[in-house]
Amino acid sequence: MLAFGIDALDSRLGAGGIDGGGLHEITAASPTLGDDAAATLFVAGLAARFATVPGANVAWALTRFDLYAPGLEQAGLPAAKLLYLQGKNETMALALAEDSLRDGSFSAVVAEVKVADQTATRRLQLAAADGRTPMLLLRRWARTSRDPLERPSAAMTRWRIGCAPSVPLPAPGVGRACWSVELVRQRGGNPFSIVLEACDDTGRLALPAPARHRAAAAVGAASQAA
Numbered sequence: 001m002l003a004f005g006i007d008a009l010d011s012r013l014g015a016g017g018i019d020g021g022g023l024h025e026i027t028a029a030s031p032t033l034g035d036d037a038a039a040t041l042f043v044a045g046l047a048a049r050f051a052t053v054p055g056a057n058v059a060w061a062l063t064r065f066d067l068y069a070p071g072l073e074q075a076g077l078p079a080a081k082l083l084y085l086q087g088k089n090e091t092m093a094l095a096l097a098e099d100s101l102r103d104g105s106f107s108a109v110v111a112e113v114k115v116a117d118q119t120a121t122r123r124l125q126l127a128a129a130d131g132r133t134p135m136l137l138l139r140r141w142a143r144t145s146r147d148p149l150e151r152p153s154a155a156m157t158r159w160r161i162g163c164a165p166s167v168p169l170p171a172p173g174v175g176r177a178c179w180s181v182e183l184v185r186q187r188g189g190n191p192f193s194i195v196l197e198a199c200d201d202t203g204r205l206a207l208p209a210p211a212r213h214r215a216a217a218a219v220g221a222a223s224q225a226a
Contacts, residue, residue: 002049002134004205006196009181013157014189018046021132022156023125027148029162029180031141038179038198039161040067041075043110043136045199048076050134051107059100061085061093061111076203094120101127101135112138114148122154149184158185164195167208176200178208 003010003017010016018024026043028035047058058081060067065086069079085100087093090113097111101124109128116124116137128135137155139148149158164178177198183191197206 002046006205006207008207009194009196009205012183012189012192012194014186018134019156020050020134021129023121023128023135023137023154025121025137025139025149025153025155025158027139027158027160028141029160029182031143032163035162036140037071038163038177039138040112041071041199042159042161042179042181043138044072044075044077045203045205046134046136047108047110048081048199048203051077051081053107056107057081057083057105059083059085059097059106059109061087061097061100061109063087063090063093063113074201075199076201090115094124097135097137098123098127101131101133104131104133106133108134108136110136110138112140114140114142116153118152118154125154125156155185156187157183160184167197176206179205181205 001015001017002020026039028039051058058077060082062084063086065084073079085096087096093111093113094116097109100106100109116139124135124137141148149160160182162180164180166176166178178195179198180193181196182193185191195208197208199205
């Protein structure tokens with residue numbers, strides 16, 4: 001089980017974190033490039049957190065090699081930890097991901113596709129459970145009018161990630177990016193949404209600064225009242 005280390009998030013997850021032997025689906029909140037990049041980096045950060053052990057590697061199955069390696073590294077996933085598996089179509093990419101899960105030698109397996117029916121997701125869930133390996137399925141938008149998560153799935157969690165306004169800085173500059181993180185569905189828990197700061201170079205998310213300050217103030221006020 002992988003906890004995010006953020007109580008406002010972990011406490012609302014039925015299992016207290018991401019099951020390391022299950023299928024988890026992630027998609028962009030919209031077909032825009034910004035939301036697509038946010039969803040991709042969210043996946044990269046999760047994979048990086050699972051692959052913290054020295055020598056751990058991540059398999060990433062795709063049909064077209066269009067990932068930006070420096071961006072993945074900024075989310076904690078350097079090229080040295082990645083094994084790219086390129087299939088001629090999405091069916092082959094999913095088969096490569098399933099084989100990687102059953103192999104059991106990867107810390108995490110990622111696959112990016114536009115279409116995966118319930119049979120395909122059930123196979124991935126079973127393979128993830130058998131290999132005790134997390135499966136992160138990045139669902140790309142096929143058409144602008146069709147939500148990738150509208151079809152049934154055997155996934156344990158389903159996430160929708162989008163861009164959110166950054167926290168204003170006290171001086172001119174570019175702040176840490178923020179994402180809207182929506183858990184659309186989970187086993188053993190309710191859906192919810194939260195705004196978080198984007199992954200740092202270790203793959204970790206964080207609460208935006210104002211929320212952290214409000215929490216610290218609340219703790220201080222409580223201690224004074226006691």
